[in-house]
Amino acid sequence: MELTVNWYLALSAILFSIGVMGVLFRSNAIVILLSVELMLNAVNVSIIALAQMMADSTGHILVFFVLAVAAAEAAIGLSLVIALFRTKPTVDVNEFNLLKH
Amino acid sequence: MIQQVLFLFLAVVAIGSALGAVLARSPINSALWMVVNLIAVAGLYITLNALFIGVLQVLVYAGAIMVPILFVIMLLNLGSMPAPSEIQWKHVVAFILGVALLTQLAFVLAIGLDALPEMSVSEEAVAASSAREIGKMLFTRYVLPFEIIAILLLAATIGAVMFAKRKFA
Numbered sequence: 001m002e003l004t005v006n007w008y009l010a011l012s013a014i015l016f017s018i019g020v021m022g023v024l025f026r027s028n029a030i031v032i033l034l035s036v037e038l039m040l041n042a043v044n045v046s047i048i049a050l051a052q053m054m055a056d057s058t059g060h061i062l063v064f065f066v067l068a069v070a071a072a073e074a075a076i077g078l079s080l081v082i083a084l085f086r087t088k089p090t091v092d093v094n095e096f097n098l099l100k101h
Numbered sequence: 102m103i104q105q106v107l108f109l110f111l112a113v114v115a116i117g118s119a120l121g122a123v124l125a126r127s128p129i130n131s132a133l134w135m136v137v138n139l140i141a142v143a144g145l146y147i148t149l150n151a152l153f154i155g156v157l158q159v160l161v162y163a164g165a166i167m168v169p170i171l172f173v174i175m176l177l178n179l180g181s182m183p184a185p186s187e188i189q190w191k192h193v194v195a196f197i198l199g200v201a202l203l204t205q206l207a208f209v210l211a212i213g214l215d216a217l218p219e220m221s222v223s224e225e226a227v228a229a230s231s232a233r234e235i236g237k238m239l240f241t242r243y244v245l246p247f248e249i250i251a252i253l254l255l256a257a258t259i260g261a262v263m264f265a266k267r268k269f270a
Binding site: 003006007008009010011013014015016017018019020021022024025026028030031033034035037038041044045048049051052053054055056057058060061063064065067068069070071072073074075076078079080081082083085091 | 104108112115116122123125128132135138139142145146149150151153154157158161162165169170173174176177191194195196198199202203206207210225226228229230235238239243246250253254256257258260261262263265267
């Protein structure tokens, strides 16, 4: 069995689907944030695999930017979780309906 | 041969730890499983000869992103979520949607299975993924996006401080 780029793409698809299921299944805001990170990470795997296949460093630059955006997203997400926790002492997203009223 | 074994091992660790992160009851267990997953993915980058990105993954993800997440979990003193008593309707829908997405991705992969060439990391790929080459690209061709990322990070930092200070209604 030869190791092909498809193996990496398949792994990436599986990790992405696990991340999507995490966002849909869980109601804990922090676990949802972690699942979003999981999805970003899965996409990075496929970008790197394709970049190495094509011997092109543009893919690496793209992954570099994705990492920076993930860091920014984590910071904003966590500060939102803290702000929500101050409003109501829970991180269950089903408890929050501030925009409904 | 060693490459396949290494890939399979890292892939199994990555998938198992991803499942652990999604299914763990307590958020702290979730975060620790996530760290295992990120390190396994960093190992996968190294099997692809992308050393720079692999190191960056450990530094930025496992270091700079997971530490604040663990800090926030600690700060908020979050316990485990109670075990769900019965299977809710939304969980069934979520499962079906997730499986449907995986099926679509697998279908697209299966169609393109023959279109992609065999994986062999060539000498030029190794050269193109070196820190020297990436740095050169980053400061010549992609210097404007690089500066925009810097501004984005500054905005995110200021935004995070403002959000964390404010109390919503």
